[in-house]
Amino acid sequence: MMPRDNMTCLVKKIARQALVTFRNPFAVGEANKAFLENQTKLKTLMTEVRAEDLKLVARKVDSSLISPPHSPPVTYMHICETDTFSMGVFLLKSGASIPLHDHPGMHGMLKVMYGKVRITCFDRVDKPPTATSSSDTPFSPPFQKGALRLSVLRSTGEYTEESEPCMLSPDRDNLHQIDAVDGPTAFLDILAPPYDPDDERDCHYYKVLDPVVDTEAKKTESQNQKEVWLMEISQPADFWCGGEPYPGPEVSI
Template identity: 70%
Template structure:
């Protein structure tokens, strides 16, 4: 008879390691040796996961004839959620994206299961609130819009496939990002710690780049390194919403 641990699914092992990594909030931080070691173990486990491990069949290239009117561009399969972390799978249709958004005070890991995503990562720069007072924007901003402006830096733009290592974000680095489906539908496993909770100051905010075209900023980043840009907080884009799907994979218990 096989030892019980050898019979445990990989996704169950990932969930247990995520709980070990994030359950003690006082230890979570890049300066804590125990946390760093646990985070490395979690990243290593996450690197092994495949779509087949979750019983997810890669979607084929979307056909216009198969599109259901008003169907969500992105869907989410919840796997588990605790006070310490949430875990699930996002599925993006061809040509769609999860718009530029943040994860206040949260750590995260993302592992592509199939397809390809492009992730553009920004960091907010700590500057005085009136830093934009003398800046001219094109087109000009209204007074109330200036209060939503944040000086930021486009840190990186990278493409990830199922062969890539997990993408990691922290409260300070790569915390604001946009995720685009590239060349077809895609799916990725997502861990956030702690989960979003508006009552505890962890609500999702959306942004757009102003005074700088994102594509031009991407090219400059590739050529010259991190590029300073202005981000403006905006309402959730009207063409983005997230539907729900049932998770078909092995049961996870925490």
């Protein structure tokens, strides 16, 4: 690893590599060798980056002690955005969460800058709820089947600045919840392409309901994957995201 004082342009290298990796949407996917090679290069750069490269100062004190009582639990530092990708930093207060949400048709990488996060990841199951009989779900009105998503609890893990990036794809770990653990935390986030409601890439929020109880679920659980029903909900009232200035090197694409 090169000395940190020689890495002032690392965030620019990450942005350029993200552009190369995701600029051709028709070539993005695990079946494309060139994409996988570029994705690996991007992951390597993301693994190297640290808080000081973005001029971030770790907030060791619970932010609730120094912030107004009604300040947002999560804030975002915008670094750059193109039609290809967006990049920025999320900062979570101690005990704050980014609720369970999805990234329709998007790839992403998340690298912790300081603190610790717990990330709980789900994948959708292809079998649609509307194709099941009423006995397949343990729910009755007011739950509407159209609002339910059969999903698999894929993984739960904790990440620190020493961890490799957490990665998601349109089909893998696409739904996840992010919780701050043991204090404030911050992470660098890349999404490709960015959210765009006009292009059917809007953010949806979900609530975990009871696990599925049937033969297929038992088979899945035996493979260390638990099937659950997710219900789409409105953005939780206790979650909102504010903005903060980004203090690091300017990035222009």
